[in-house]
Amino acid sequence: MIPLRDTLRSQNYPVVTSSIIVINVLVFFLEMARGQDLDWFLYIYGLVPARYAIPHVAAYFTTGQQLFALFSFMFLHGGFWHLLGNMWSLYIFGDNIEDRLGPLRYLLFYLLCGLTSGLTHLLFNLSSNVPTIGASGAIAGVMGAYFILYPRAKILTLIPIIFIPYFLEIPAFFFLGIWLFFQLLNAAGSNGAGGIAWWAHIGGFIFGIIFLKFLDRMPTTGISAKIRSATVKRNSHRLQVIRPIIRTDDAHLYGTIQISPSEAEAGTQKLVNIPWGFHNRLFRVVVPPGTQAGSKLRLQGLGKQMAAGHDKGDLFLTVVIQS
Numbered sequence: 001m002i003p004l005r006d007t008l009r010s011q012n013y014p015v016v017t018s019s020i021i022v023i024n025v026l027v028f029f030l031e032m033a034r035g036q037d038l039d040w041f042l043y044i045y046g047l048v049p050a051r052y053a054i055p056h057v058a059a060y061f062t063t064g065q066q067l068f069a070l071f072s073f074m075f076l077h078g079g080f081w082h083l084l085g086n087m088w089s090l091y092i093f094g095d096n097i098e099d100r101l102g103p104l105r106y107l108l109f110y111l112l113c114g115l116t117s118g119l120t121h122l123l124f125n126l127s128s129n130v131p132t133i134g135a136s137g138a139i140a141g142v143m144g145a146y147f148i149l150y151p152r153a154k155i156l157t158l159i160p161i162i163f164i165p166y167f168l169e170i171p172a173f174f175f176l177g178i179w180l181f182f183q184l185l186n187a188a189g190s191n192g193a194g195g196i197a198w199w200a201h202i203g204g205f206i207f208g209i210i211f212l213k214f215l216d217r218m219p220t221t222g223i224s225a226k227i228r229s230a231t232v233k234r235n236s237h238r239l240q241v242i243r244p245i246i247r248t249d250d251a252h253l254y255g256t257i258q259i260s261p262s263e264a265e266a267g268t269q270k271l272v273n274i275p276w277g278f279h280n281r282l283f284r285v286v287v288p289p290g291t292q293a294g295s296k297l298r299l300q301g302l303g304k305q306m307a308a309g310h311d312k313g314d315l316f317l318t319v320v321i322q323s
């Protein structure tokens with residue numbers, strides 16, 4: 001299963017989430033530039049449990065290096081796909097948590113989740129001399145907060161069946177619950193000899209819930225209010241799932257498409273996924289400039305075929321303008 005996006009639209013552009021993604025990408029390029037020194041670089045700036053638990057190993061590092069590594073490890077990645085998977089998950093779930101907490105509290109939340117995920121890994125792997133790297137522990141904290149705040153939101157998921165892409169909306173509590181179950185299952189069977197830091201994921205998820213409870217009660221600052229007012233979103237989701245209404249005596253199908261006021265005025269294009277029978281395909285829908293709320297867009301040939309030899313009906317989409 002490949003998550004594409006959630007159906008819960010954030011009200012503001014996620015400036016902190018986007019900044020974290022950019023920093024991770026830049027640090028990855030820095031890693032790639034290390035060449036033959038990469039292993040040494042990861043050992044210095046990654047999280048190595050033995051550096052904290054074994055005195056003769058800890059003696060090689062200053063207090064500053066030890067403290068810095070507790071945070072720097074969450075900005076390092078072991079390869080392109082490791083980076084892409086983590087940043088994509090952060091992109092999907094991070095914007096709504098940033099929306100809820102505000103940019104400053106969210107930044108603190110993210111760093112605390114990363115820190116405690118690393119400490120959880122350290123606790124369960126005290127003698128490991130293998131560097132642990134990656135943002136997955138901090139992102140697990142974001143996912144834990146999402147699990148609590150938006151359990152009934154839907155995750156638009158791509159399920160490739162042979163060569164046919166199939167799109168399915170899965171409730172967030174189910175998607176994230178399955179994810180946590182597999183982390184627990186793999187952690188129970190892990191021998192702690194390196195590889196994926198399962199306990200970091202579990203620790204990040206649990207502490208994400210705990211930190212959410214505390215930080216959500218903290219008052220926002222004037223700086224956060226100014227950032228929110230400057231980052232209000234003016235567009236709706238680019239990719240939308242349309243679930244049409246079916247009438248037994250009508251070959252046509254009926255659904256709705258959501259756009260923003262600015263999109264209604266200037267016009268826009270959307271990608272819509274229309275599940276119908278065993279078909280599940282993407283279509284491009286053009287919304288012309290000056291579209292009014294309640295206007296209908298017609299997609300020819302996407303309706304039902306009432307009987308053999310008859311033409312298919314059409315799909316009519318009613319325009320809904322989000323405030």
